[in-house]
Amino acid sequence: MNKLFILAVFLCGSILYPRPAPAADAAHGKALYRVYCTQCHGLSGDGKGINAPQLSVQPRNHRDRAEMSARTDDDLFKAIKEGGQAVNKSILMPNWDGNMTDAEIHDVVAYLRELCCAGAK
Amino acid sequence: MRKVIALGGAALMTALSVTSALAAEAPASIQKDCAVCHQMSGPVSPDLAARQTRKGPPLFFAGNKFRRDWLEAWLQKPTRIRPAGDFAPDHAAKGPEGDAVDAASLSDHPVVDAPAAKQIADYLMTLTPNAALLAKEDYTPGRVSARIGAMDFVKFKGCSGCHKDTPKYGGFSGPELYTAWQRLQPPFIVSYIRDPAAWEPRTLMPNKHLNTAGIHKLANYLRTIGEKPEKAK
Numbered sequence: 001m002n003k004l005f006i007l008a009v010f011l012c013g014s015i016l017y018p019r020p021a022p023a024a025d026a027a028h029g030k031a032l033y034r035v036y037c038t039q040c041h042g043l044s045g046d047g048k049g050i051n052a053p054q055l056s057v058q059p060r061n062h063r064d065r066a067e068m069s070a071r072t073d074d075d076l077f078k079a080i081k082e083g084g085q086a087v088n089k090s091i092l093m094p095n096w097d098g099n100m101t102d103a104e105i106h107d108v109v110a111y112l113r114e115l116c117c118a119g120a121k
Numbered sequence: 122m123r124k125v126i127a128l129g130g131a132a133l134m135t136a137l138s139v140t141s142a143l144a145a146e147a148p149a150s151i152q153k154d155c156a157v158c159h160q161m162s163g164p165v166s167p168d169l170a171a172r173q174t175r176k177g178p179p180l181f182f183a184g185n186k187f188r189r190d191w192l193e194a195w196l197q198k199p200t201r202i203r204p205a206g207d208f209a210p211d212h213a214a215k216g217p218e219g220d221a222v223d224a225a226s227l228s229d230h231p232v233v234d235a236p237a238a239k240q241i242a243d244y245l246m247t248l249t250p251n252a253a254l255l256a257k258e259d260y261t262p263g264r265v266s267a268r269i270g271a272m273d274f275v276k277f278k279g280c281s282g283c284h285k286d287t288p289k290y291g292g293f294s295g296p297e298l299y300t301a302w303q304r305l306q307p308p309f310i311v312s313y314i315r316d317p318a319a320w321e322p323r324t325l326m327p328n329k330h331l332n333t334a335g336i337h338k339l340a341n342y343l344r345t346i347g348e349k350p351e352k353a354k
Contacts, residue, residue, distance in 0.1 A: 048219025
């Protein structure tokens, strides 16, 4: 009975206090973005990188507040890690799981939030 | 115009003009001169900053990567293989319609005379630290029709986002691939597609996690487009 009680408390605790998302570093995300993302999404994140004119599907404008606000952090994380097709978007968005760790991808997501929505609050 | 390569062609030719009696010293002089822009000993650093400041591809595994005869010829008449340079963000400039390659910021590779080119190619072919990676690949070059291959390259795998499979079509940030077959050893092509980060941590090439058949199909397409000029004869 004691063990069951302890287990119940533990489970309730886990539910009530879920593990927080890792603290993301937007500054590092910015550096990663420049290396991996700007070739298509643009130096300023406007979706007009050097590759964009040749793409059959235009890259996302990460400065578009309305568009970006419609996506959760999890959506963005999945798109970066697993590629566009994983979120029903274009194959032209690569999966970056071979190039960045999960923690780094979270950093990029944090930077994306700054790009689109800084000053909104 | 920012000079990425400080060493001029003339200086390089002088530096590399060694007599046969001094042939034993060639590797040291080649190492020194190439190291101005290329990493001549491994491993590739996993630091992001290292990739951002890189001036040219690493050469410490050149013997695993390049075809020797192509390399010797190219050194005598170098052409640009990466339309936006080795690190595209450094060579992009904002314009009214978006970013474009800033051609003025790109530097040409030094021209090397024939004797030095032969010497350099011979030396670089001795650099083979990743032979084990190549040994894992069992690839026999095959054929794929240009049309099917292009569909695969462009539509199914999205390679054209960064790479050109013709001089007129494809992305600017990756190396041109319509010459890949001439430049690169086939096992390297296959191995690199399979796991780019095994060769270069912080590579800008994603790992598409393709199966062997998918990788071989892409390699065969590079063969098809690479050999096309010969068919025109």
